[in-house]
Amino acid sequence: MEYFLQQVINGLTLGAIYGLIAIGYTMVYGIIGMINFAHGDIFMIGAFISLMGFLLLGLLGVGWLPLTLLIVLIASMMLTAAYGWTVERLAYRPLRGSFRLAPLISAIGMSLFLQNYVQLLQGARAKPLPPVIEGGFELMRRPDGFTATISYLQILIILLTVVLMIAFTFLIQRTSLGRQQRSCEQDKTMAALIGVNVDRTISITFVMGAALAAVAGLVYLMRYGVIDFFEGFLVGIKAFTAAVLGGIGSLPGAMLGGLLIGMIEALWSGYFSVQYKDVAVFGVLVLVLIFRPSGLLGKPEIEKV
Amino acid sequence: MILTVDNVHTFYGAIEALRGVSLEVDEGEIVTLIGANGAGKSTLLMTICGNPQARSGQIVFDGETITRTPTFQIVRKGIAQSPEGRRIFPRMTVLENLQMGALTSDPAHFDGDLERIFALFPRLRERSGQRGGTLSGGEQQMLAIGRAMMSRPRLLLLDEPSLGLAPMIVKQIFEVIEDINREQGVTVFLVEQNAFHALRLATRGYVMVNGEITLTGTGAELLSNEEVRAAYLEGGH
Secondary structure (H helix, E strand, O other): OHHHHHHHHHHHHHHHHHHHHHHHHHHHHHHHOOOOOOHHHHHHHHHHHHHHHHHHHHHHOOOOHHHHHHHHHHHHHHHHHHHHHHHHHHHHHHHOOOOOHHHHHHHHHHHHHHHHHHHHHHOOOOEEOOOOOOOEEEEEEOOOOOEEEEEHHHHHHHHHHHHHHHHHHHHHHHOHHHHHHHHHHHOHHHHHHOOOOHHHHHHHHHHHHHHHHHHHHHHHHHHHOEEOOOHHHHHHHHHHHHHHHHOOOOHHHHHHHHHHHHHHHHHHHHHOOHHHHHHHHHHHHHHHHHHOOOOOOOOOOOOOO | OOEEEEEEEEEEOOEEEEEEEEEEEOOOOEEEEEEOOOOOHHHHHHHHOOOOOOOEEEEEEOOEEOOOOOHHHHHHHOEEEEOOOOOOOOOOEHHHHHHHHOOOOOHHHHHHHHHHHHHHOHHHHHOOOOEHHHOOHHHHHHHHHHHHHOOOOOEEEEEOOOOOOOHHHHHHHHHHHHHHHHHHOOEEEEEEOOHHHHHHHOOEEEEEEOOEEEEEEEHHHHHHOHHHHHHHHOOOO
């Protein structure tokens, strides 16, 4: 029981990170129908910017933890968002109206470019970050001494994710900006006819996705303590799997998918074998694609007449 | 003239959809454009809105050339369109569709404008929480016109509002178009295959064949014209 509880807590934390990244995949897919394969690398860049932020604030002698976290969070979100905006502007917008495969290939190219760009600037070795937040609550103790704990960092990750997701859902469902995004997702021609600046709305979507990926990068860095230029690939593909599992194009689906993928990975690692956790995750991707290609909450593709 | 279309040529790839179209709409008029399927009527409405843009020729709205104005800015000039196929946002509620229509207008007008649309189309009030995609064809057409009106246009472009609707509903919609023109002073440019209704309503009309204007006159003149009768009215309505 203690052991199971511990895996669930770990799974929740991991799922929160995947969920934050998955939203970027699903929103971009919803609005322009392409898989942004560079999104995982945007996450990696968010983690690097966070790392630099921590080091810089350390050098400047900013010691109060909440302030440090807040500054790093905001700076990382803004700078990473600028990367997201630039990627769309340079690599995808010029290809709009081109054949369907073109932006996809461009995205793969952008992904490789960003990896090599960071490798060139930061080196190939993994960069460590000393623990920023330590300690936690002891939840349950087994007679043999195993204890289930939830760390302060895990609480922070889960809370931050919940708050962001609520804010985000509100933004999409209830604000004019959110309606504009949904209108572009449903019918870009009509959206333009009633005055929506479609290009700008697509840019904003990339900016929002990148900002959430930056949050994921920050908390990932704090939880695992290292980041390297290639880290975005695997994490990105898993978040993509989460988006597909939940139903690509669906926001609640991305959150649910992230949670499930995090749980599967944690429970598989806890009860079967850590070495094969990726096999478990991608096995799920294969099963979803075969048996329920529209995902858990996705809408089935219906050909418009 | 509120709208002047001067020698406009529009292409889809290599296909010339409009071959030098010229026409005029005066403030306060209802002008109709009739023609067979594929004549280029919808293309003309979309060209006025800049999607696609005219390859040559000129479109002037209220003294300002808008031939190269981006589509999303056209509505800010005062032109709204209820397009071919209605294009309701299917996964938004009726209210959200109307809110989208009001995107470019002053929020202070929203409540009053909404009431006016609900007064014109009481059905929309009943359905306001329902998703656009679940509405019947007639309700979708009402919503498309309502959405266009929410931007407070000076010129309303309507693309085949009667298509596929029961005669009762068609009658109702044409009454509303007349009301919008008379009571609210909105100029209407109406594209129709249903020539009989359209010509009776319109002050003037144009006939389009294969991307060219072939005939023009008042509604009554065109209604009694032999060619028009043979091509668009006999057995048509």
